[in-house]
Each structure stands twice: as structure tokens, then as C-alpha cells.
Amino acid sequence: MSDTVLKLQNVTKTYRGRAGQVQAIESVSLAVEPGEFVSVQGPSGCGKTTLLLIAGGLLRPDAGQVALDGRHPYDLAPEDRARLRADLVGFVFQRFHLMPYLTVLDNVLVASLARPSDDGVRRRAVDLIEHVGLGPRTYHVPGELSTGERQRVAIARALLNQPKVLLADEPTGNLDPASGDVVLQHLADFAEAGGAVLLVTHDERAARYPHRTVRMASGRIRED
């Protein structure tokens, strides 16, 4: 059995709309090992986000295989696929997607809705908030935080269910360089701790954190 925690093999996705078809990605293959930090870089519209959504079990590809920790999410029923995501995957998005009416602690704890029987989740949430340096902000709401702090809340939320894979879509897109570095460092720390990180970004500054950088253009991997 392979150690590969995330594996995409010849994955293809085409969007079909009234304006016609758009080939988002074509025959993309990618593997991420535990403890590995992989960055996918490329210009806007090259298919990075589509790749990440497919990898996270959110977007069914037209062709190809996806495996998360050896399981094929698109062979599962929607509810089982949701459980698989809750067990294995953490997401970080450019726009944070925090709930404006919840405190930092509750925004982190909201991930526990996906795994309601998880014991010790509150203790872990507090530790994660401390870990990302937001201890003093535990009971603040997102409107009272800087953008960098909000992204760190999103990282803590993504890590709450102890995922094996962290999928980050332009996590530094809205951040100043210093805040971006902090966020990338947290991703690197996760990988250092044995997790797998797949970062998609067009930010060239992110190049110094990943172990490996994959370059995409027009839906295809050009360089690995």
C-alpha cells in the first residue's frame, strides 16, 4: 500500500455552460505524500482551483481517478463523501469564509459539526487558536480581526478535525507579505508535523515554503 495520501491520476474536467465548453484541467496527475508541502502555481484561470476542489472531493471530475488516503471519494454516496472530507481534509480559502456572528473560538469549533462525536474538541480548538497566535482574540468576532488574523482562524478551523490533507486555495491572496508569511509558515508547520499540504497560488513569494512546486498552465501541468 502506497503512503500517498492524495493522488490524482489523469484527471480531466470540462465546464459546460450556455456560452460553450471550457476545458478547466486536462489529464492532470499529481501525488502528495504525508509530510509533503506541494505548491501548484500558475496564472489565474489555469485550473488551479478546479484541481483543488476535485482533490478535496467537492467537484467530480469528468475523467480520471482521485484517491484520498487510498479511498476514492467519487465512488461514495454524497453523505459518505462528506464524512470522508470531515475525516481527512481541511480547507483554507482566499476569502476565509468565517461566520461573522461567531467568535474566533466558535468559528474554529464550527468544523466539529462535521464530526459531532469527537471528544476533546474544545480543548483542541483552544490549543489551535493559541498555536496560530490568536489566544487574546479567542472571543472576538471576525469583524474585529485583521485579514491576516482571519486567515489564521481559517487555518485553525481547517486543522480542528486533525486532517491528513490541507488544501489551501490562494490563502495569501488578500494578505500583506508579513501576514502571508505567517500563514504559509503555519502550512509548512502542518507539513512538518506529518500532514500533506496542497497549496494553489499565483503568488511567487510562496515558493520558498513548499517542498515541491508544480506549475500549471491552460489546465495542464507543465513542470513538476
Next chain:
Amino acid sequence: MSIWRLIAKEILYRRLNFALAALAVLVAVGSLVAVLTLLKGHDLRTEGIAEVQAKKAGEIGHNLQDDARRIMLGLGYNVLILHKEQDLGEFYTRGQASKTFPESYGDVLAQSDIILVQHVLPSLHRRMEWPEKQKRVILVGARGEAQRGHVDPKKPLVQPVSPGEMVVGSVLAAEAGLEVGQTVTLLGREFTVVKVHDRRGDEDDYTAWVHLSDAQAMFDQPGEVDTILALSCYCANTSADKMLEEIEKQVTRLLPDTRVICLEHEAAIRRATRASAGQRAEEFLALDQAGHESLRAERAALAAWVIPLVVVGCIVWVGLMALGNVRARRPEIGILRAMGVRGGQVVAIFLGRAVMVGLIGAVIGYAIGFAVAAVWDAREAGEGALTGGPAGAAALFGPGLLVAVLALAPVLSAAASLVPALLAAQEDPAVVLREE
């Protein structure tokens, strides 16, 4: 983190949306509770009014009967005085008395201080053959009223027929060819017809009236009469119940060889008058009750279409507010689904919120609807639109309605929000997150 905590926090954050949705439930529940409570108040007040009216009607009927009794008492009793030995069977079957007694008894009775009689009419009767006319007739010899010398004279009830004159009934006059001014012969005595009565529909139509002295002479019974009709007689210092008995006792004490008959039709009038008084009271009560029932029916009919209209309108309103909430929370739904929150949980989040909308709207709506109804009920009672006091909050309160409202409003609110909640659960997180 529980779903309920998430719901509570979201409600506090999006207060306006929640308040508008709860307002819809409030309006529906408030209207329903107000109308049902008002109808209940109406029923309670109507019951109260019915009791009061029944009591009043009873009192009125009783008073009317008393009044009738007193009025009739004031009029006194009409009695017929016969000879003590007169066989009543013979009297009733033959229509005349065979025993006679002195004419002066009438004067004795009229002069009495114990028996107060308004009118005393001594007379002599015969059902006989009028040989000159070959007709059977009723002949009455009367002299007019006995004079009551000790009191102010009353206007005579009947005009006496003078000696040598005759008054006849209409049928007799027609069949015997009698006319006013005509001289006729009866048992060999001449009489002048002075009056022909209009038709009365009874035996008077076949009766001839002459002066008592003429009748006594014709029948060879000078100074004798067979009956004294005593009208409006009563005894002083005697209760109503004992009146007739006392009259009989006093008459027979004054006139030892007589007996007294209370005229039955007079007694029937007394009974009929009292019964009529009671019947009028019952009719009044029935009319009043019908008025209340009609008013209630009008209100119930109005409620029957207004309430469903309001409830349906409010359900649509709640549904639209829920749809707006779902649209506003698409990114939230997207991230929840991405994290692995299942569709059923998303539905639960929105339905739980709808339950809270229904519950809070129902509690406030019940309170407001009940308060409005109680105030309205009190005002309506105060204005006298319906007589009777206000039912009062304690009487108007119905635990059944409260429980029903608190149970049904959340269910209906959740039902109204079901489609939006299902749409939320079916949101494709990939689409939402990519759009974001």
C-alpha cells in the same frame, strides 16, 4: 459547537430577518388567538347574558303575573248568586234557575260594608215559548243595578229597560220581524221595542230583555229573582289567594239562603293573563338569544375566511424570509459542506431556525392576540353592545389554545421553510466556493 448554538448566534446576528419572519408568525397567531378568544368571550358573555336574561325574564314574567293578579284583583271577582237549594245540574242543563229568592237581596248586597261590589244586577230568566210569535226565546227581566248608597255611585254597567219596553237580540229581531218602535205582545202584555242589539254571536242574539217588574208579573213571581250577577266584587282586608273563598263566605253570611258561583270564564281570563305574561317573557328571551346567536354566526363566518387567508399569507411570508436567509448564507453553506457537514445537518440548521421563528412568534403573538381580545371584550361589554360584564382574562384563557398554538406555529413555520432548507442542502459547495 451544537447546531442550536449556531442557530442562536445567527438569529442574534441577523435580527431583522428573524424579526420580520417572527412578525409574520406573530400576525398569524395573534389574529387567530384574538378571533378565537373573542368568540370564546362572546360565548361566555352570551351564556352569562342568557342566565341574567332568563332570571330577568322570570322576574318580569312573575311580576307581570303579579301585576295581572293585582289588576284582576282590583277588578274583583264576578260571581253569580243563586238560591241555596238551586240544583246546579238543572241550572247548567236548562240554562236557567228554577229557585227564586227575594229581589231585595240585591239591595242588601249593594249596601254591604264587607262585600264591596261595583255592580249588582238582580234578574229573572226564563227560556220560554213566545206564543204570539211562535218562537222559543230567552226572556230576561232586569231592573238595572241595585243602588250602592254608602259609596259614590259608579256609572251603570248596563242601562235598565224601563217598564213596558223591550230590548231584543239581533237574530230574534230578524226572525220575529221586530223593529225599534214597534209594539209587540208577549204573554198578553204589550211592549215597545226600544233597541235591537247588534249581533253578538251568543245566546244574547236570541234574548228579549224587559223590566224586572214586568217579568215578575208575567211569571207571577212578584218581588222574586232567580239570579243576582255581582260584578267586580272583593273583600276588604283579605289576601288575593283567599279572596274568592272569602267572598263566598261573606255573601252566604249576608244572604243565608243563597249560594255563590264564580263565573268560570272570568277565572279563565285570570289564568290566560298570567300564562300570557309568562309566554311574553319567554318570547323576549328567545328573541334576545337569537340575536346573540346571529351575531356570533356573523363573526364565526368572518373568521372562517379571514383566518385561513392570514395564516396562508404569513406562511408564504415566512417561506420568503427563509429563502432570503438561505441566499444570504450561501458562502456559509459552502464552507460547511466543504468541511464535511452533511446535507441533513444543513436542513436541520434552517429548520431549527424556522422552529425558533415559529416559537417566538407564537409566544408573542399569543400574548398580544390574547391581550387585544381581552381589552376588546371588556370594551365591547362596557359599551353595552352586548350587555353583561366582560368575561375576564381568567375566563378567556384557554390552555388548549395556548398549547395548540405553541405546537402548531413552529411546525407550520418549519413547513414553510422546508423548501428553502432543502435548497440550502442541495447547494453545490464547489459552485459556491468557486463563485466566491
